[in-house]
Amino acid sequence: MKKKLLIPMLLILILVLIAGAAEAQDFKYALSIFHCNIQYVIGGLYGFVFPPEFVNWDLGPDQTENMIIVQGFKPILDILQDHPDWTFTVEMQAYYAEVIAARYPDILQELKDLVDGGQVELVSFHYSDQMFIGFPYQDWKHSIDLTKKTFADLGLTLSGVVFCQEGEGAEGMATRMAEEGYDVMAWPVNLWRYLHGEPSEDPYYNFGDVHMIIAAKSIHDTVHGVDVSWTYMDDGELMAAGGIDPYFPWFFNTKPKAVAEYVAGVQALADQGYKVSSIGGYVQDMIDAGIPAADPPPLLDGTWQPDSTDGTSRWFGHRGLWGKDERDNHVRSLNMMAHREIVAAETAAQVAGLDRADVLAEAWRQLIIGETSDGTGINCFKGEVEFTIASSAEAFRIAHDVIDEAKQALGLDHVLIDSAAGTVIPGDFAWPGAAVAQGPFDVKIKTTKRTWKTKWFRLEGPPETYRLEISFSAGADNHAREIYVTFPGNTSDIITTTALIDDEVRTWRRADFTFLSGHWYLPGPIGLFGLGNDWWLVKDMANVHVIARIEDGSNDLRIEDESAPWFETITWDFYLMHGTDAQALALADSINVHPTLAR
Numbered sequence: 001m002k003k004k005l006l007i008p009m010l011l012i013l014i015l016v017l018i019a020g021a022a023e024a025q026d027f028k029y030a031l032s033i034f035h036c037n038i039q040y041v042i043g044g045l046y047g048f049v050f051p052p053e054f055v056n057w058d059l060g061p062d063q064t065e066n067m068i069i070v071q072g073f074k075p076i077l078d079i080l081q082d083h084p085d086w087t088f089t090v091e092m093q094a095y096y097a098e099v100i101a102a103r104y105p106d107i108l109q110e111l112k113d114l115v116d117g118g119q120v121e122l123v124s125f126h127y128s129d130q131m132f133i134g135f136p137y138q139d140w141k142h143s144i145d146l147t148k149k150t151f152a153d154l155g156l157t158l159s160g161v162v163f164c165q166e167g168e169g170a171e172g173m174a175t176r177m178a179e180e181g182y183d184v185m186a187w188p189v190n191l192w193r194y195l196h197g198e199p200s201e202d203p204y205y206n207f208g209d210v211h212m213i214i215a216a217k218s219i220h221d222t223v224h225g226v227d228v229s230w231t232y233m234d235d236g237e238l239m240a241a242g243g244i245d246p247y248f249p250w251f252f253n254t255k256p257k258a259v260a261e262y263v264a265g266v267q268a269l270a271d272q273g274y275k276v277s278s279i280g281g282y283v284q285d286m287i288d289a290g291i292p293a294a295d296p297p298p299l300l301d302g303t304w305q306p307d308s309t310d311g312t313s314r315w316f317g318h319r320g321l322w323g324k325d326e327r328d329n330h331v332r333s334l335n336m337m338a339h340r341e342i343v344a345a346e347t348a349a350q351v352a353g354l355d356r357a358d359v360l361a362e363a364w365r366q367l368i369i370g371e372t373s374d375g376t377g378i379n380c381f382k383g384e385v386e387f388t389i390a391s392s393a394e395a396f397r398i399a400h401d402v403i404d405e406a407k408q409a410l411g412l413d414h415v416l417i418d419s420a421a422g423t424v425i426p427g428d429f430a431w432p433g434a435a436v437a438q439g440p441f442d443v444k445i446k447t448t449k450r451t452w453k454t455k456w457f458r459l460e461g462p463p464e465t466y467r468l469e470i471s472f473s474a475g476a477d478n479h480a481r482e483i484y485v486t487f488p489g490n491t492s493d494i495i496t497t498t499a500l501i502d503d504e505v506r507t508w509r510r511a512d513f514t515f516l517s518g519h520w521y522l523p524g525p526i527g528l529f530g531l532g533n534d535w536w537l538v539k540d541m542a543n544v545h546v547i548a549r550i551e552d553g554s555n556d557l558r559i560e561d562e563s564a565p566w567f568e569t570i571t572w573d574f575y576l577m578h579g580t581d582a583q584a585l586a587l588a589d590s591i592n593v594h595p596t597l598a599r
Helices: 002-025 061-082 094-103 105-116 137-153 173-180 189-196 256-271 279-288 328-352 357-370 382-410 581-593
Strands: 027-036 088-092 120-123 184-188 205-207 210-215 219-221 226-235 415-418 423-426 434-436 444-447 452-458 464-472 483-487 494-496 506-508 519-522 528-532 535-539 547-551 557-561 570-578 596-598
Touching: 027 061, 027 256, 027 279, 061 088, 061 094, 061 105, 061 256, 088 094, 094 105, 094 137, 105 120, 120 279, 137 173, 137 328, 137 357, 173 184, 173 210, 184 189, 184 279, 189 210, 210 279, 226 256, 328 357, 328 382, 328 415, 328 423, 328 581, 328 596, 357 382, 382 415, 444 452, 483 570, 494 519, 528 581, 535 581, 570 581
Parallel strands: 027 088, 027 226, 088 120, 184 210
Antiparallel strands: 205 210, 219 226, 415 423, 415 596, 434 452, 444 483, 452 464, 464 570, 483 557, 494 506, 494 528, 519 547, 528 535, 535 570, 547 557
């Protein structure tokens, strides 16, 4: 009897295995991210690199933006019109959508139809292509609020997927994603590799209370039968232009051959049974199939090509191809000056009983544009630097005018505006602390062809707190660009804050990472770094906002600027405190996020 049953049971088992194998083969996906950036050449091509006789390069911002939309963006939509069963993931800043709506209503309608039809998975996490990982949460909060309003006003439905300018990634994004209704993070594969080596074949991951995929990582998961191939993961405009970028306008145009080759590659995957899918749809299919999400290793704030940009250093201190015109610290510290002026203006207006919400909303918008990545890297030229400086300066001007108006309404000439406490009282400015002969430990300073002086000041405590002022002379010649200030560390742990979470100190074990170059750069969004033994460093980000370097084999932390204008005197201010996490956060907040300003 048992032998008679054995053959039917084996047949049933074989059929089950065959059915299971067939079902597993259905998990085949072709994914994409078209990172579309209308600020690819921010402010136009005025003054770009070569002599003025090349008149084609003398393009203003509107001309440059129009070229990007028509030659680089529209062909992506046209592909989808011809392939109604395909879906692409298209990321753009909200400002991009505004420009399309204002100048190309037909393209806006085409985009809207494709979004509504499920063929475009529309992704946006910032209004401007903002380097938010280097700034307080408040700046991004205004950006995301404006982003949501912009897309809603235009009738464009955003997806729950997040991918950002320069592929910015940070653990703190998980919290804000959940709060703002996003559910899938696209973490760049090269950032993962730089921190941890080659990723596993897991189809997707947990990311706080949301999920995460590794963008541009092909998956061949034999355990769950999941196969993922990436058809595109790059600047979106480059596909149709055959890899030529908008810095070269006479070559930047739609190339039918390049478009046809891309379409043929996607079609070949579709013919093999791959679903040309959205990222969100792919993750939802994994969840519905009961495939578990893996847990990722610890992740540090960074960008999508850290091997070629040396982490985030190219946006916060290091020079690119046209480094003679770069001045990263000027741009980024001016961003912070404008931030502080706006929050002070909000406080002053409220105390004075003035309704200036609309005016200050424009100040925030200008600041968000001023924080755009292209003002300091990767290879920014003079026009981009000047454009972002102008945007931040306009934000500062608007806010300063509101403060003057509030002072008039209050009948006060000299005021102290405490944006944390929400108060405005009569008073004059005074730097904190009494001069002392030396600080708590030695600081190493290295410059090229400059001299410097240090001054230490002891603040009233507890906790024990010092202010260090470093004054640098102008340089001897145009090679005097480098400034390095090294603070001694007493821990191998990495202690700082993560982007978008300003009220929590996070600690990572250095041993949990394998930095490809043996070092890493910390953006420090509120200027706070732990040195160990309860000592903390806080940059005054209104005069020093460049990168902090850590490296294997050393516990020290080095602040670096390799783009300092050689002909200018420069002053940097730092605070050093011995105290608790909470006290360190409060100090950083009082200096950089909600300061007291004298006006």
